Amino acid sequence: MHGWIGKILRVDLTRGSYAIEDLDPSMAKSFIGGRGLASKLLFDEVDAKVDPLSPGNTLTFATGPLTGSGTIGGSRYMIVTKSPLTMAIACSNIGGYFGPELKFAGYDIVILEGRAPDPVYLSIEDDHVEIKPAEHLWGKTTVETEDRIRSEIGDPRKAKETQIATIGPAGENLVRIACIMHAGHAAGRSGVGAVMGAKHLKAVAVRGTKGVAIADADSFKELLATLSDKIRKSPALERRPLYGTWTGISRANKFGVLATRNFQAGYLEGLDGTEKVLREKFFVKSHTCFSCPFQEFKTTRVTDPEFQGEGEGPEWESFGLLGPDCGISNFAAIVKANYLCNELGMDTISAGGTIACAMELYERGLLPADDIGYQLNFGNEKAMVELVKRLGLRQGFGDILAEGAYRLAEKYGHPEFFMGAKKQEFPGFHPQGFQILALGYATSNRGACHLKNVAYYDETRFETAGQAAIAKTDQDYIAAIDSSGLCHAIYIRDFFPWREEIAPALLEAATGAGYGKESMLLTGERLWNLERLFNLKAGLTARDDTLPKRILEEPMPEGPSKGQVVRLGEMLPEYYEVRGWDENGVPTAEKLAELGLSQEGVR
Amino acid sequence: MARIKIDHNKCCECCLCEIVCSLQYNENTVNPKKSRIAVLFRKPDIDIIGCDHCGDEPQCIKACLSEALALAVG
Numbered sequence: 001m002h003g004w005i006g007k008i009l010r011v012d013l014t015r016g017s018y019a020i021e022d023l024d025p026s027m028a029k030s031f032i033g034g035r036g037l038a039s040k041l042l043f044d045e046v047d048a049k050v051d052p053l054s055p056g057n058t059l060t061f062a063t064g065p066l067t068g069s070g071t072i073g074g075s076r077y078m079i080v081t082k083s084p085l086t087m088a089i090a091c092s093n094i095g096g097y098f099g100p101e102l103k104f105a106g107y108d109i110v111i112l113e114g115r116a117p118d119p120v121y122l123s124i125e126d127d128h129v130e131i132k133p134a135e136h137l138w139g140k141t142t143v144e145t146e147d148r149i150r151s152e153i154g155d156p157r158k159a160k161e162t163q164i165a166t167i168g169p170a171g172e173n174l175v176r177i178a179c180i181m182h183a184g185h186a187a188g189r190s191g192v193g194a195v196m197g198a199k200h201l202k203a204v205a206v207r208g209t210k211g212v213a214i215a216d217a218d219s220f221k222e223l224l225a226t227l228s229d230k231i232r233k234s235p236a237l238e239r240r241p242l243y244g245t246w247t248g249i250s251r252a253n254k255f256g257v258l259a260t261r262n263f264q265a266g267y268l269e270g271l272d273g274t275e276k277v278l279r280e281k282f283f284v285k286s287h288t289c290f291s292c293p294f295q296e297f298k299t300t301r302v303t304d305p306e307f308q309g310e311g312e313g314p315e316w317e318s319f320g321l322l323g324p325d326c327g328i329s330n331f332a333a334i335v336k337a338n339y340l341c342n343e344l345g346m347d348t349i350s351a352g353g354t355i356a357c358a359m360e361l362y363e364r365g366l367l368p369a370d371d372i373g374y375q376l377n378f379g380n381e382k383a384m385v386e387l388v389k390r391l392g393l394r395q396g397f398g399d400i401l402a403e404g405a406y407r408l409a410e411k412y413g414h415p416e417f418f419m420g421a422k423k424q425e426f427p428g429f430h431p432q433g434f435q436i437l438a439l440g441y442a443t444s445n446r447g448a449c450h451l452k453n454v455a456y457y458d459e460t461r462f463e464t465a466g467q468a469a470i471a472k473t474d475q476d477y478i479a480a481i482d483s484s485g486l487c488h489a490i491y492i493r494d495f496f497p498w499r500e501e502i503a504p505a506l507l508e509a510a511t512g513a514g515y516g517k518e519s520m521l522l523t524g525e526r527l528w529n530l531e532r533l534f535n536l537k538a539g540l541t542a543r544d545d546t547l548p549k550r551i552l553e554e555p556m557p558e559g560p561s562k563g564q565v566v567r568l569g570e571m572l573p574e575y576y577e578v579r580g581w582d583e584n585g586v587p588t589a590e591k592l593a594e595l596g597l598s599q600e601g602v603r
Numbered sequence: 604m605a606r607i608k609i610d611h612n613k614c615c616e617c618c619l620c621e622i623v624c625s626l627q628y629n630e631n632t633v634n635p636k637k638s639r640i641a642v643l644f645r646k647p648d649i650d651i652i653g654c655d656h657c658g659d660e661p662q663c664i665k666a667c668l669s670e671a672l673a674l675a676v677g
Contacts, residue, residue, distance in 0.1 A: 068633065069633055070619075070622035070623070070626060070633040072619070104634065104635075104636070161636070208636075209634070209636045209637075210634065211625065211629060211632035211633050211634025211637065212632065212633045212634070213630075213631060213632045214626065214631050214632065214633065217626060217631035220626075221623075221626065224623070224666075228666065228668060231668060232668060237668065241615075286615065287615065287616070288615045288616065288617050289617070290617065290618055291617055291618060291619055291622055292617050293615060293617050293619065293667075293668035293669055295615045
């Protein structure tokens, strides 16, 4: 095959065995790869009602045909499983070098099944696959684990070329917001790290010496040259190595859409030029992903003795949730909390959102200080940093926080103070400032997510008319991008207007499988509906396509989005209609037939 | 003798040079480990067996968006 390798590595952790299977070309064509193919495998092989932390759940690392293909931004892969946070389908996207390396080793996909009797890690070097003991790695941070595995490889060149994805103590402790880390990158959301921990799988290490064959190399090279030219002329090539995603913070604040005090507001004083302060006071160096010149990622250092350390990030969403959403504007504390999340291996967004929820419950007198061990007012940066640590280790009150904000708020009798959708915490954008994104939060198959449709910073942001159709198209397009192995930063963001032309062309040149713009979109729609079918089988209903009462009823109190509520009722029925779903949000038989999902639709 | 020089302060290790090199000379297959240029391993200069600098127009230099590569004579 071209683009695809054509191989699936299936590992049975219970038995300590593995098998290499051929990838079915027609299934590959219909679901592309990554999020699509992995979701199809989950749908076919796993009971949707499975306990996510039981051996019956699978954890799939899936590349797409453009992962490692050499196209700019073709570094991504997806981790797909049933989420222990949302109890819905999860897909967590991650960059770096691991995905391409997996392809170079000769596999499109790794499916991890069962549960190892004792901690293990999976080592893949081309055809040599080994399940190795990991007792000595259990309890180690994500950074220590990568270092340790590398130090055990004799040849320094091989050690450097080996790419590692690992969980930290949070994943081992089955923290519901645990993530999987690789070289400072995170498959952050929906608790995929807890599923890995439940399988007693500490890490996957991979090195490969093979390649990715390109179907039409001449067209592919031409497309790469075109892409390079456009990028060379783009102001982003200068800005991103400087600030990465940090510019998102002051921009969100300027528009009054920045998560603030558990989404009680959308604006916090004193955040103008945040990116410049972060660059000046914390920046050490930039780094990047395979086949990407943008160098979005920032290594930073905190010298403030109270919060000192060195590590990666934060990205803007992490900053938003650990900072303003907790009422905190001390940058050193925010950066430190981000390091702790990375080291312990948990989602910065959900960690911040959960602590912010605890802060609101505390301030409202619904959560006693005795339970927490602190006075937990908004803005208490010391308590926030300490609670991040306890959350990851399930120590003291951290054991309750480790269940995520929804279960925390429910435990204290006030689920209405959980700010998220489908039990997953909101990311950094306040939904009251973007009607279309709010619709996306409510309908995202993996719970609240800013990466499933596009937030447009323009005059349409307070409009509801016509937004359903735009959200649908964006969701379908993104589903196809997530399946291809491409990066949102290049193929989604609105300042690359040429994105929708070049992505299908690249996919076609790499695979030769007959993709065009329309068929790529249709494939994305097929995936969106398949995810929906999985969730319906798991027991979710249209009642889960909703947002917290505050977001729907209490107007934004101040700032540039003042007075806004989310008018979900004006958009959701129209959304179901444009999706070809009935009034209960169930895909109609006609729609499923159109998408080739009639078989999957049988309930 | 001409050499391809790499400025490690500018190189971001995105491997685009290795990608185009392998695609050019490795049977239409992207494989950084078969590239004639290798950026991940710091050598003072890139000096690779089998590299003829694509005639006089090295594809790796063209592909580099970080301006980290240059052809140096002597």
